[in-house]
Amino acid sequence: MNGGNGIAIDVKGLTKSFGGREVVHDLSMQVKRGSIYGFLGPNGSGKTTTIRILCGLLTPDSGEGTCLGYDIRRDAEKIKRQVGYMTQRFSLYQDLSVRENLEFVARLYGLADARGAARDMIKRLGLSGREEQLAGELSGGWKQRLALGACTLPSPKLLLLDEPTAGVDPKARRDFWNEIHALAAEGLTVLVSTHYMDEAERCHEIAYIAYGHLLVHGTVEEVIAKSALSTYTVTGEDLNELAAELTGKPGVDMVAPFGTSLHVSGRDVAALEASIAPWRERSGLHWQKSHPSLEDVFIELMGRSKDNFQ
Amino acid sequence: MSAVDHPAPQHEIRERFGFLRRSYAMLIKEFIQLRRDRVSFAMIVMLPVMQLMLFGYAINTTPHHLPSAVLLQEDSDLARSILKALENTAYFRFLYEVHDVEDFDNLLKSGKVLFGVEIPRGFERAVRRGDRPALLVAADATDPVAASAAIGSLGMVVQTALKHDLYIGDPPEMPFEIRAHARYNPAAASSLNIVPGLVGTILTMTMLIFTALSVTREVERGTMESLLSMPIKPVEVMFGKIVPYVLVGFVQAFLIIGIGVGLFGVPVLGNLFLLALLSTLFITTNLSIGYTISTVVQNQLQAMQMSMMFFLPSILLSGFMFPFAGMPTWAQYLGECLPLTHYLRIVRAIMLKGATMQNLHFDALALAILMLLAMTIAVTRFRRTLD
Numbered sequence: 001m002n003g004g005n006g007i008a009i010d011v012k013g014l015t016k017s018f019g020g021r022e023v024v025h026d027l028s029m030q031v032k033r034g035s036i037y038g039f040l041g042p043n044g045s046g047k048t049t050t051i052r053i054l055c056g057l058l059t060p061d062s063g064e065g066t067c068l069g070y071d072i073r074r075d076a077e078k079i080k081r082q083v084g085y086m087t088q089r090f091s092l093y094q095d096l097s098v099r100e101n102l103e104f105v106a107r108l109y110g111l112a113d114a115r116g117a118a119r120d121m122i123k124r125l126g127l128s129g130r131e132e133q134l135a136g137e138l139s140g141g142w143k144q145r146l147a148l149g150a151c152t153l154p155s156p157k158l159l160l161l162d163e164p165t166a167g168v169d170p171k172a173r174r175d176f177w178n179e180i181h182a183l184a185a186e187g188l189t190v191l192v193s194t195h196y197m198d199e200a201e202r203c204h205e206i207a208y209i210a211y212g213h214l215l216v217h218g219t220v221e222e223v224i225a226k227s228a229l230s231t232y233t234v235t236g237e238d239l240n241e242l243a244a245e246l247t248g249k250p251g252v253d254m255v256a257p258f259g260t261s262l263h264v265s266g267r268d269v270a271a272l273e274a275s276i277a278p279w280r281e282r283s284g285l286h287w288q289k290s291h292p293s294l295e296d297v298f299i300e301l302m303g304r305s306k307d308n309f310q
Numbered sequence: 311m312s313a314v315d316h317p318a319p320q321h322e323i324r325e326r327f328g329f330l331r332r333s334y335a336m337l338i339k340e341f342i343q344l345r346r347d348r349v350s351f352a353m354i355v356m357l358p359v360m361q362l363m364l365f366g367y368a369i370n371t372t373p374h375h376l377p378s379a380v381l382l383q384e385d386s387d388l389a390r391s392i393l394k395a396l397e398n399t400a401y402f403r404f405l406y407e408v409h410d411v412e413d414f415d416n417l418l419k420s421g422k423v424l425f426g427v428e429i430p431r432g433f434e435r436a437v438r439r440g441d442r443p444a445l446l447v448a449a450d451a452t453d454p455v456a457a458s459a460a461i462g463s464l465g466m467v468v469q470t471a472l473k474h475d476l477y478i479g480d481p482p483e484m485p486f487e488i489r490a491h492a493r494y495n496p497a498a499a500s501s502l503n504i505v506p507g508l509v510g511t512i513l514t515m516t517m518l519i520f521t522a523l524s525v526t527r528e529v530e531r532g533t534m535e536s537l538l539s540m541p542i543k544p545v546e547v548m549f550g551k552i553v554p555y556v557l558v559g560f561v562q563a564f565l566i567i568g569i570g571v572g573l574f575g576v577p578v579l580g581n582l583f584l585l586a587l588l589s590t591l592f593i594t595t596n597l598s599i600g601y602t603i604s605t606v607v608q609n610q611l612q613a614m615q616m617s618m619m620f621f622l623p624s625i626l627l628s629g630f631m632f633p634f635a636g637m638p639t640w641a642q643y644l645g646e647c648l649p650l651t652h653y654l655r656i657v658r659a660i661m662l663k664g665a666t667m668q669n670l671h672f673d674a675l676a677l678a679i680l681m682l683l684a685m686t687i688a689v690t691r692f693r694r695t696l697d
Binding site for chain 1: 531532533534535536537538539540541542694695696697
């Protein structure tokens with residue numbers, strides 16, 4: 001196979017505009033074969049658009065690259081044969097049964113034994129006994145499992161999953177991620193977009209994208225380290241009041257409530273400590289220096305990118 | 311953060327006239343949505359204007375310039391006078407002059423002419439001798455409305471013309487007898503005309519809607535996105551969506567013809583296999599046009615409206631409701647672009663006149679061209695990406 005250098009996705013300078021608004025700006029990324037690559041970023045940041053460009057559903061205005069060794073501009077049809085794309089919205093036929101949907105996909109990809117392939121997938125998905133149920137009548141979790149099953153049925157080399165676990169309960173989410181890891185262990189490359197931090201932490205590599213710009217990428221540890229963020233966790237009374245008072249002070253880049261505590265973070269440690277000094281001795285407040293979590297990093301990135309691009 | 315910066319302002323809620331307020335809210339929303347849907351908005355104007363134009367200008371139940379033929383078995387001054395007189399009425403237009411009975415019959419059978427005049431050998435001499443010979447007139451009565459108006463006008467017209475040419479003295483007495491023959495439908499039963507016509511009309515309506523909704527439905531339900539990400543080509547999508555409905559259309563055609571024969575006594579004089587073959591062609595043409603509509607519009611409402619835009623002229627200009635020959639030339643040209651026009655000729659000719667493929671190759675070819683045209687547009691219009 002061409003492009004056998006261990007890179008599944010290799011794109012440079014992707015740009016895409018809709019109606020004069022740039023949705024993806026000069027985006028470059030590399031995804032290693034067999035890895036799970038997490039795509040994070042606020043709503044409308046260009047995640048879906050990037051995924052659609054990768055699977056040939058959209059043509060980039062500029063930029064180039066390869067997907068599984070095929071040119072994303074010229075070889076869209078070849079890419080489609082080897083890529084499973086799971087859309088954000090459930091996009092199987094609601095008025096077809098589980099089995100009929102899977103057989104449809106199997107036939108479309110030209111599998112020799114479509115019925116057999118569908119039957120095996122139903123077993124693998126644990127949908128035995130529900131194969132004649134209409135897809136539209138399944139619960140959210142089952143719909144999502146079925147959609148994943150339909151994507152993996154033709155044995156793709158790359159899976160593109162666009163917010164696959166939105167609106168799915170925690171148990172189903174965990175099962176889903178176990179499945180993703182099992183698939184990656186078999187050599188499948190997975191690009192998955194998500195809003196959930198726990199999911200981001202289960203990825204081999206992550207990238208953060210905001211307003212069409214890819215801001216940071218690497219392993220979770222690398223991304224946290226690159227942020228150079230210092231974080232204090234405050235517990236105590238009247239935290240809402242404290243948050244209001246600290247917001248906007250020099251060196252305080254982010255103030256975010258986490259349950260019963262408040263995270264106060266900044267990139268400039270000296271300025272941050274100077275700003276919070278007056279409150280550190282206040283009674284009823286307990287300050288503790290902590291490691292920034294991935295969520296701290298992202299919220300800070302989100303706030304920063306707003307300043308840059310709005 | 312924003313919650314801290316901007317506390318939610320408190321707005322007063324009014325309880326009075328709640329019914330009106332809520333209705334008003336709904337009304338405003340509907341207006342905005344209507345205004346955003348440009349195509350629907352355009353149809354609101356286009357549909358009535360189009361109907362008015364068609365009914366007002368194109369439709370005329372009194373036919374004129376009926377395509378006619380003359381079977382000339384003698385070339386005499388009297389014969390020329392009669393033809394001239396007929397043509398001057400503007401009811402008839404003589405397109406063909408034949409000398410052979412078989413050619414004459416074929417012209418009528420294929421629908422190339424709706425009217426024929428036969429001037430027998432020795433006609434002029436017989437008139438001069440005062441033998442009152444017969445002038446044979448044959449009308450295609452598959453459309454009784456068109457035929458009867460033309461036949462009705464005959465006697466008067468000829469009489470006036472001949473008086474002018476001094477063939478008849480005063481008091482006027484016809485020196486020959488006009489023998490009109492309403493071919494294919496001697497009893498002028500309108501069901502003979504309408505039932506075959508309904509086969510075409512019903513098929514147009516149902517086939518168009520089936521496929522017109524097919525692509526927009528996939529887009530609206532969100533299934534198009536995953537379909538496009540799979541390795542399937544536009545032509546394959548099209549064939550997959552059209553073929554099942556060819557069967558549906560076939561069943562419908564069979565039903566209507568069966569009822570027509572069983573209940574209304576409409577004959578099927580021609581070859582059933584030919585009828586089935588050309589009906590399949592017509593069904594496929596309509597499905598292709600419906601599919602083309604569905605690749606052009608953005609939602610199901612627009613698809614329905616666009617189908618109406620196609621269906622209306624099909625009914626009005628095809629010769630189903632009103633005689634084709636009665637329409638002005640521009641409307642006839644428009645009619646020629648509609649599959650129903652050609653199919654009506656085909657189905658009436660096969661069922662009522664026993665026509666063969668030889669008589670119908672023009673209309674069959676027209677249907678095939680319209681079908682290929684629609685398919686080509688559909689395949690090129692089909693968006694392979696979401697751009």
